[in-house]
Amino acid sequence: QVKLLQSGAALVKPGASVKMSCKASGYTFTDYWVSWVKQSHGKSLEWIGEIYPNSGATNFNEKFKGKATLTVDKSTSTAYMELSRLTSEDSAIYYCTREATVVLDYWGQGVMVTVSS
């Protein structure tokens, strides 16, 4: 069955960067785009961007350009997102999701990022 297993929670200092992972299994990793979604505490969901593992092509929400970097390792079926120059506004849960054309169908369990000195 399709699974997306994300890395553990992170506590990072303001101004630092954090890199999180999303390991896919149960399907052909290179056939589907992977999206990343942010959920701030008690708030709705924001689409950050997407990456196509086969080519590395990316698309971003303008709001997250310069903040998020998306990469993949095809050999391990793992997608990565790095967030840079962290502030308290970046404290949130981050999800990776598989895109199935019209829908984000499978979601990882989420990574809680806390930015605090």
Add this chain to the structure above:
Amino acid sequence: DIQMTQSPASLSASLEEIVTITCQASQDIGNWLAWYQQKPGKSPQLLIHSATSLADGIPSRFSGSRSGTQYSLKISRLQVEDTGIYYCLQRYSNPNTFGAGTKLELK
């Protein structure tokens, strides 16, 4: 960006009651609309895709409909396990955008 205006923000309903949640898109998005349920501490779960198609394993009491740029999620007979927060998502264009969410509680 396409705005998805979701209503109501919160809703309290009784067991077996019919519940309807709506999302109004700021422009045409065709059938590129999905509905999700999120329980506390969990990832969103897909309920409906392509505006009206039930996702695998989802009970038939959930249904989706479309009228122009207004989309609705209906729960025909509310059950205890249906409490949570519901979100709509448009994938017609980037950036994908979500509704603000509807918190559904039992009365």
